[in-house]
Amino acid sequence: MASNPPAPQAPFAPSRRPESHGYGDVRTDEGPWEEWNPTEDSLRPVRGRHRVGKQRGGGLARSSTVLGVGVIAAVGAGGIASAHPGKPPVSLSLPDLPSVGSLFDDSSHAPKGSGTALSSAGVTSADAARGTANAGEALRSRLMAQVEQQQTQVDKKAEAAAVAAAAQQADAAAVKAQKDADAKAAAAKQKADEEARKAAEAAKLAELAKQYTLPTSSYTITGTFGQPGSMWSSGYHTGLDFAAPTGTLIKAIHSGTITEAGWAGAYGYRTILTLDDGTELWFCHQSSINVSVGQKVSTGEVIGRVGATGNVTGPHVHLEVHPNGQATAIDPMTWLRSKGLNP
Template identity: 55%
Template sequence: MELQEEPTAGAWGEWNPTEDSARPPRGKHRVAKQRGGLARSSTVLGVGVIAAVGAGGIATAQDRPQVAISMPSLPDLGLGHTEADAQHANASDTAHGAGASARSTGIIAQQAGQHTDAGEMLLGRILQQAESQESAAEAQTRAQAERAAQEAAAAEAKASREAAQKEADDTRLAAEKAAKEAADAKEAADAKAEQERPAQPAGSYSLPTSAYTLTSHYGDAGSMWSSGYHTGLDFAAPTGTPVKAVAGAKITSAGWSGAYGYRIVLELEDGTEIWYCHLSSMSVTSGTVSAGETIGRVGATGNVTGPHLHLEVRVGGATTDPLAWLESKGLSV
C-alpha cells in the first residue's frame, strides 16, 4: 500500500475533521476494531512470572522470555482499506497471537524446568560440599585424637624408662656404697686384729710389734742422727700400737732418755741389750718379762718426725743391725 505524503500545517492549516469528511467511502460504515494481542500478551507474561517463581525463585528479569506484543490497528482514515482487508488482518493477528502465546508458554515452561534442574543441581553440590567438609572435620578430629594418644603413650613410656633407670642407678649406688663400707670395715677389723694379736715367737723369740712398716734401716746416713748414721731399725706404726719383748729378759732401764724419748732397755741372758725408744707409754718398768709380753706403746716422743718404734740391738756395748739379728733368731721381719 502506497501512502501519500501528508501536507504540512503551513500548507493545509489545522485539520479538524467533520462528520462529512470522516464518512467512509462508498457509503459503507467502517468501525475501527481493537486487536486483542496486548491483553493476551499480558496474560502470557503473568503466567511466565508465576512459573518462574514456582521453579525456585531463581529466574530473574533478565531471564524472562521475549513475548510478542501486537499493537491495535489504527482507524481507517480513508486510505484505501476495505472490510475484507480488515477481516483478513484480524484473522492473521488472532492466529499470530495464539501462536505467540503457545510459543511463549512452551519457552517459559522449558526455562522453568531448566531453572528447577539448576536449583536441584546447586542444592546437591551444596549438600555434597557440606558432607565433604563434615568428613574432613571428622578425619581431622580423629587424627588429632590419635596424635594426642600417641604423644601421651610416648610420654608415659619415657617416664617409665626414666623411673626404671633411676631405680637401677639407685640400686647400683647403694650396692657400691654397701660394698665399700664392708671393705672398709673388714680392713679396719683386720688392722685392729693385727695390732691386738700377740707376736708369734719363733722358739723363744718374738717380733717387737705388729702392723708396721719399716721406714729407716740400720746404717742409713743423715743429719737427723747425731752419729751421722742410723743406729737402729724403725717400725712405723700408729700411736698406741703394742710393743712386745723379743725374748725372755730383765728390765735394766725404763724412763725418759733425751733424744730417744721414753725408752725401755731389756738385757737378755747372753748379755745382749734391746733398746725400745720413742714410746708413748710404758706398761712394765722393772722386773723380768717373757717373749711376746707387752711392755709399752708406740709413740712419737723425743727427736722424731712421726710415731714409730726405734729398735736397737747392742752386743758387747756396740750397735749391730737389728734386722740381721732378728732374722738370725728365725723371725721374718
C-alpha cells in the first residue's frame, strides 16, 4: 500500500514580541507565521487516510484563554460545577460582562480601564454598600441576611405564642379565681342563712319556752320512750318518767282544758290536759288530783301531786303525748324539746 506524503510545512520564525496574555517571554510554539502561498503541487489531493497537521495559532490560544477565564468567572459567580462520568454535561452560563472581552483585545480601539474585575461579578450595589467585595461574599451575605430574617420571624412567632399562652393562663386563672370566690360567697351565704335559721329557731323556742314548762321540778329521768319490758302491756315504755318524791307538785305544761281526771287502772290516778291544737298530755300515777274535767288551766298551774299509784316501782309522774288525741303516743322528749324545753 502506498503511503500518503506528509503535508508541506510552512517555515517557522519565532516571535519575540510580548503577548497580550501577560507572559512577556518568547513563545517557540506559536506564531506569528511567515506568509505561505500554496501552489497547485502543494494542494494536490492526498489519497488514502487524510492526515491533518495540528495547527497552532495566536487566535486559537487567545480564544482558549478567554474561554478559560470565562469559565473561571462563571464558576466564581455561580458556584462550583463538577462533572461526573456517564452523566450529561452541565451547561454553564456566563454573567453579563460586556467588558470582559476588552481585557484581552489587542486592538488599539479598546477602551482603557473600562473592564470590570471578575472577582466582583454578581455583586449588586446593595452588596457593595455593605462592603462585600466578591460574589462569594455577596452570596454568603445574602444567605446570612435570609437566615437572620427567618430567625426573626421564628422569634416573633414564638413570642406571639408565648403571649397567647400567658393570656390564656391568665384567663384560666381569672375564671378559677372567680369560681373560687363564688363558691366561697355561696358557702358564706349558706352558713349565714343556717346561722340565721338557727337564731330564728332559738328565738322561737325561747318564746315558746315562756309559754311551756316542765311538769315538775327536782326530778330524775328514770324511764324513756321505747324501752322494752314485760312490765308494760304494749311491750315497751310509752312515755317519759320524772321520778320525784311523793307529793311533789305537778304543773300544767301549757294552757288548755282538763278533759279527764280520775282513776285509770295501771296508770293509777291520771289527769288528761287537752291543748288548743288537740294534743293530749297524760299525767299518770298521781297521789292526788287538783283539777276537774272541763276546767281551763294555764301554763304552770298546779294540777296534781307526784305519787306511786297504779303499776309502778316508785313515786314518779308518767307523761305521755298523744297528737290530735290519737291512741298511739309519741316520744315526749322530742315533743318537749320542740317547745324549747330540755328535760
